[in-house]
Amino acid sequence: MKFTLKVWRQPARDKPGRFETHEVSDVSPDTSFLEMLDILNNRLEGESKSPIVFDSDCREGICGACSIVINGRAHGDGEGTTTCQLYMRNFKDGETLVLEPFRARAFPVLKDLVVDRSAFDRIIQAGGYVSVNTGAPQDANALPVPKVNADLAMDAAQCIGCGACVAACKNASAMLFVGAKVSHLALLPQGAVERERRVLSMIEQMEAEGFGNCTNEYECEAQCPKQISVSNIARLNREFYRAKARE
Amino acid sequence: MILDSKIPDGPLEEKWDRHRFNLKLVNPANKRKHRVIVVGTGLAGASAAASLGELGYDVLSFCFQDSARRAHSIAAQGGINAAKNYRNDGDSVFRLFYDTVKGGDYRSREANVHRLAAVSVNIIDQCVAQGVPFAREYGGLLDNRSFGGAQVSRTFYARGQTGQQLLLGAYGALMRQVHAKKVKLYTRHEMLDLVVIDGKARGIITRDLVTGALERWIADAVCLATGGYGNVFFLSTNAKNCNVTAAYRAYRRGAYFANPCFTQIHPTCIPVSGDHQSKLTLMSESLRNDGRVWVPKNKGDQRSPRDVPESERDYYLERRYPSFGNLVPRDVASRNAKAQCDEGKGVGPGGYGVYLDFSDAIERDSLATIQAKYGNLFDMYEEITGENAYHVPMRIYPAVHYTMGGLWVDYNLMGTIPGLFVLGEANFSDHGANRLGASALMQGLADGYFILPYTIGGYIASQSGLGGQTTQHEAFAEAESAVRERAEKLLSVNGKRTVDSFHRQLGKLMWEYCGMSRTRGGLEHLLKEIPGLRAEFWENVTVQGSPGEFNQCLERAGRVADFLEFAELMATDALSREESCGGHFREEHQTEDGEAKRDDENFCHVSAWAFKGVGVTPELHKEPLTFENVKLTQRSYK
Numbered sequence A: 001m002k003f004t005l006k007v008w009r010q011p012a013r014d015k016p017g018r019f020e021t022h023e024v025s026d027v028s029p030d031t032s033f034l035e036m037l038d039i040l041n042n043r044l045e046g047e048s049k050s051p052i053v054f055d056s057d058c059r060e061g062i063c064g065a066c067s068i069v070i071n072g073r074a075h076g077d078g079e080g081t082t083t084c085q086l087y088m089r090n091f092k093d094g095e096t097l098v099l100e101p102f103r104a105r106a107f108p109v110l111k112d113l114v115v116d117r118s119a120f121d122r123i124i125q126a127g128g129y130v131s132v133n134t135g136a137p138q139d140a141n142a143l144p145v146p147k148v149n150a151d152l153a154m155d156a157a158q159c160i161g162c163g164a165c166v167a168a169c170k171n172a173s174a175m176l177f178v179g180a181k182v183s184h185l186a187l188l189p190q191g192a193v194e195r196e197r198r199v200l201s202m203i204e205q206m207e208a209e210g211f212g213n214c215t216n217e218y219e220c221e222a223q224c225p226k227q228i229s230v231s232n233i234a235r236l237n238r239e240f241y242r243a244k245a246r247e
Numbered sequence B: 001m002i003l004d005s006k007i008p009d010g011p012l013e014e015k016w017d018r019h020r021f022n023l024k025l026v027n028p029a030n031k032r033k034h035r036v037i038v039v040g041t042g043l044a045g046a047s048a049a050a051s052l053g054e055l056g057y058d059v060l061s062f063c064f065q066d067s068a069r070r071a072h073s074i075a076a077q078g079g080i081n082a083a084k085n086y087r088n089d090g091d092s093v094f095r096l097f098y099d100t101v102k103g104g105d106y107r108s109r110e111a112n113v114h115r116l117a118a119v120s121v122n123i124i125d126q127c128v129a130q131g132v133p134f135a136r137e138y139g140g141l142l143d144n145r146s147f148g149g150a151q152v153s154r155t156f157y158a159r160g161q162t163g164q165q166l167l168l169g170a171y172g173a174l175m176r177q178v179h180a181k182k183v184k185l186y187t188r189h190e191m192l193d194l195v196v197i198d199g200k201a202r203g204i205i206t207r208d209l210v211t212g213a214l215e216r217w218i219a220d221a222v223c224l225a226t227g228g229y230g231n232v233f234f235l236s237t238n239a240k241n242c243n244v245t246a247a248y249r250a251y252r253r254g255a256y257f258a259n260p261c262f263t264q265i266h267p268t269c270i271p272v273s274g275d276h277q278s279k280l281t282l283m284s285e286s287l288r289n290d291g292r293v294w295v296p297k298n299k300g301d302q303r304s305p306r307d308v309p310e311s312e313r314d315y316y317l318e319r320r321y322p323s324f325g326n327l328v329p330r331d332v333a334s335r336n337a338k339a340q341c342d343e344g345k346g347v348g349p350g351g352y353g354v355y356l357d358f359s360d361a362i363e364r365d366s367l368a369t370i371q372a373k374y375g376n377l378f379d380m381y382e383e384i385t386g387e388n389a390y391h392v393p394m395r396i397y398p399a400v401h402y403t404m405g406g407l408w409v410d411y412n413l414m415g416t417i418p419g420l421f422v423l424g425e426a427n428f429s430d431h432g433a434n435r436l437g438a439s440a441l442m443q444g445l446a447d448g449y450f451i452l453p454y455t456i457g458g459y460i461a462s463q464s465g466l467g468g469q470t471t472q473h474e475a476f477a478e479a480e481s482a483v484r485e486r487a488e489k490l491l492s493v494n495g496k497r498t499v500d501s502f503h504r505q506l507g508k509l510m511w512e513y514c515g516m517s518r519t520r521g522g523l524e525h526l527l528k529e530i531p532g533l534r535a536e537f538w539e540n541v542t543v544q545g546s547p548g549e550f551n552q553c554l555e556r557a558g559r560v561a562d563f564l565e566f567a568e569l570m571a572t573d574a575l576s577r578e579e580s581c582g583g584h585f586r587e588e589h590q591t592e593d594g595e596a597k598r599d600d601e602n603f604c605h606v607s608a609w610a611f612k613g614v615g616v617t618p619e620l621h622k623e624p625l626t627f628e629n630v631k632l633t634q635r636s637y638k
């Protein structure tokens, strides 16, 4: 197969960027999208040109490192997949592909297709955990959790923190990311003690990082590789007003 | 040097308790004056850094990913073992201990393994308290499954994402300490050297991967939780960026490397499909609970699997191992698959694959049941291969997955350099020559939550602090300039071949001669090939860009350069171990029916290697292994 790539190249954080065009050919349909970029990068290196910088690690859809906007969609067109889980057989031979970083005010570009997502870490630092020290908590089975709640909590906890929700949103809102963590812990008895404090501080940090507001476009759910439901945003709002009311 | 494993006296069950009592304590008010460096934020590193922060130490934590949450542990699918005996099916701490020692083919330390089994129960309690959403039953209690050949159900899991959920638990604990300013976190920082002052580990040199800046860090102790080295084979199930650099640099600075040839090949991975491939994908081992492994009885049978009648299928694992069947340990399952393919009975493109067939399970339990259990795995398989495994059997083949070898540590998890602690997959301690499924997550968290926080206190309390040393010490200057010169050298070769092409070639050599089965001749050949390849690398590699920028090409080049040295150490170890045990199979040493044949008389020891120079044969030190609670037997899964 053969493709034309228009790739965002930007040498560093505060430097201007531009699109650069590359042709790749002889790509086998079984090649993954990132392997196709590996092939291109190897060619560039062989020609003493600088390879395209992009994040990836696990290459199986779980670490959340890979983060490319392909033809205007975060992680491309596939449903419930990350960039690393795309295979070239899913694209049309001869297609032109536009590759951009996950753009957002809170995600500054570091180089080419790599952005700084440390804002997400800071939101978690603000309270996205249960405050227990390592030690000898009670026996794990002393605290039964209804299976329905455990399953719902797991649905939310699956978030891989890639930032596609932010990249997909015209407001660059992080509500789905925050909602997923708040829901995971609000649904479990372990999270109950810090329930109010958690949602208030995480929202405060989210705002301080410069993420936008949610205006119910639902693009986040549509482009989320783990298909995390927007019902988590609704739960986040409920949790927020509940906590405010008790403040 | 005599290797002192520092195993405490007393009966097996009491060793850890007694030892904890005997360890010196650091005064709580003084803990903040002691700094600890933890490299790695996987299960081992994140749990250690968080626990040390809670205790009050001044902790610095490093990882090369952009977030601590992305460490390779995130990818573990199957589950984590613990001897809770919630199923009432006969499990106990002693049974988990026994299974682990036996599964490791009697090449691990009894005392370490027993401690691991004992603290396994605390891990589950800890994780549940953090809100890890483990699978539950309708009654609200935790669910378990049997995993990787265990005959009891002791594996806890969170769908197919156990590693992710455990890591997010540990990451949350770490983030809490960052928020509390007890831990300072440096992401996108790669450790490129260990600094040793007066024989003690005192710090590290890192490169900021965004700016390229080299930085010096000093501490009372340095902990490496930097994961395994499976990527020496290029193709493995490990994340793309896993590498041996941190451990290898420590080895070059004097830490002994133990049993480097003990690597685990996982039997259920998606077969290699072509030269473009950058990594291999694991299909969770839990699939073997319901799938049946077979190949056609006739060599070169090209028919579609559905057209091969029952009578012409060989369910070779069930035939050869009637009592364990498809659930034999990983090394046995892997070798058998290779043997079938080497005989010409392999299936799929290239003939390196065997079938894993679910049709009987679907008939027995219904399609819906199988979908509920393994749906995400079947989807993943289809995504990668384009085939629907509900209709045609999956094709699987073994792939490199885990490395049991690692830096040598004593019972305190301290290496041969005082003040250097090693945890998780990066150390060698608990799995012997073969690791049981769902035991790596257990070991990483045991090391980080429940072992290191005690033992490091014993070390720090016995020392007199930094004694005025700073990063201005000449050892720091020397290490930093070595790192700088190496990067400059890599960038100045200006050759013709890419870093990846060297890595692939090395990987192929390692897989061929130091993979699933090994021979004297093959290893000797390998030991001749590696130095040549390494020399070519330093003459003909091309590395673009400059050292002072975000430069992934330079990152990869440094890692591959270390793999090119480390590979020789692995081959040397494999050659010197004239026996077969666990994942190390030497064709010269097998029983009549092709099983691994140990030589307990001559090889019941840990091989710990000391660096003597690049291209110079390392020096072998042996730590004898004694077994007082388990009788050494030929492993039998018949």
Ligand SMILES: Cc1cc2nc3c(=O)[nH]c(=O)nc-3n(C[C@H](O)[C@H](O)[C@H](O)COP(=O)(O)OP(=O)(O)OC[C@H]3O[C@@H](n4cnc5c(N)ncnc54)[C@H](O)[C@@H]3O)c2cc1C
Binding pocket: B039, B040, B041, B042, B043, B044, B045, B062, B063, B064, B065, B070, B071, B072, B073, B074, B075, B076, B077, B078, B079, B080, B162, B163, B189, B190, B191, B192, B225, B226, B227, B228, B237, B238, B239, B242, B243, B245, B246, B282, B401, B402, B423, B424, B425, B426, B437, B438, B439, B440, B441, B442, B444
């Ligand atoms: C696909 C897959 C599935 C698995 N499934 C299971 C399972 O079901 N059950 C089970 O028990 N085990 C499983 N394992 C094994 C298990 O996941 C690993 O052994 C374990 O997670 C390793 O944890 P760790 O903390 O030691 O290291 P890792 O999680 O590998 O973390 C290493 C850390 O070190 C950092 N690091 C490394 N080098 C440097 C450096 N030079 N400078 C700075 N930072 C550095 C990295 O950034 C990272 O944070 C699986 C493994 C794979 C590959």
Ligand code: FES
Binding pocket: A055, A056, A057, A058, A059, A060, A061, A062, A063, A064, A065, A066, A082, A083, A084, A085
């Ligand atoms: S590389 Fe890990 S999710 Fe894509």
